[in-house]
Amino acid sequence: MDQKESDSVVLYGGEPTLRNDLPDIVNAARGEGYRRIKLLTNGRAFSNTHYLQQVMNAGCSLFEITLWGSNPNLHEYLSSAAGSFRETINGIENVSGVPHDKFVCLRIPICKENLSDLENIVIMALNLGTNRIILSMQDPALSFQAVLPHIINSINISIFNRVWILTEGLPFCLMQGLEQHISEIFSGWETLYERMYQHHKQCTECVYKELCPGTEVRYVKQFGDREFSPVRAGKCFQDIKVLYD
Ligand code: SF4
Numbered sequence: 001m002d003q004k005e006s007d008s009v010v011l012y013g014g015e016p017t018l019r020n021d022l023p024d025i026v027n028a029a030r031g032e033g034y035r036r037i038k039l040l041t042n043g044r045a046f047s048n049t050h051y052l053q054q055v056m057n058a059g060c061s062l063f064e065i066t067l068w069g070s071n072p073n074l075h076e077y078l079s080s081a082a083g084s085f086r087e088t089i090n091g092i093e094n095v096s097g098v099p100h101d102k103f104v105c106l107r108i109p110i111c112k113e114n115l116s117d118l119e120n121i122v123i124m125a126l127n128l129g130t131n132r133i134i135l136s137m138q139d140p141a142l143s144f145q146a147v148l149p150h151i152i153n154s155i156n157i158s159i160f161n162r163v164w165i166l167t168e169g170l171p172f173c174l175m176q177g178l179e180q181h182i183s184e185i186f187s188g189w190e191t192l193y194e195r196m197y198q199h200h201k202q203c204t205e206c207v208y209k210e211l212c213p214g215t216e217v218r219y220v221k222q223f224g225d226r227e228f229s230p231v232r233a234g235k236c237f238q239d240i241k242v243l244y245d
Pocket of ligand 1: 038054167171172173199202203206207208209212213215228229230231
């Protein structure tokens with residue numbers, strides 16, 4: 001459980017839906033005055049509509065559900081859980097179909113095993129009625145050069161379908177023209193998902209160096225800093241700076 005703002009709280013694990021008392025915890029959070037209660041989950045438990053209703057009745061209406069692949073083999077291989085794909089998809093369908101106010105975000109962790117499936121996963125997420133998609137760099141063995149074409153395709157697909165899509169773990173210099181899709185502008189660079197960043201020599205002349213913490217340490221160790229070039233006059237820089245300020 002992590003307090004993000006005075007009236008917001010995030011419940012995460014492990015897997016929070018494994019706790020039998022999750023509705024009680026949500027209820028207690030409401031009693032403490034939290035109004036925005038967000039649950040990070042694999043979504044499997046919500047294949048049971050009765051359980052979903054209990055959690056929503058207790059006061060949770062923000063869901064972030066992880067989807068690893070667009071087919072059972074890939075999703076279950078990467079989530080290490082046989083039979084999980086159908087449950088997760090049913091769970092997402094159930095949450096999306098509830099006729100109450102709710103917000104459903106699908107998190108797609110990007111790794112070398114699912115990279116070529118990324119656009120398919122995004123299309124599946126759109127078909128499931130998601131309100132937002134997060135594409136999260138997850139694999140230290142994957143270069144930005146390999147990932148970016150799939151990220152750009154995915155963003156375009158999502159824009160075409162008018163669904164909000166964000167990236168996680170990609171710096172401004174690689175996202176020029178797509179800066180508004182960088183999630184860290186809105187959520188900050190410190191997330192629940194462990195990442196350690198460092199500036200490198202390309203950062204010294206970059207206009208973003210005060211806003212951007214650089215690149216993940218493990219990434220620079222693996223690939224060096226040659227992919228990055230300083231942004232000298234970003235068109236969006238002033239707008240983004242205002243958001244930060
Ligand atoms: S500060 Fe460094 S990593 Fe960040 S956008 Fe600039 S060059 Fe890229």
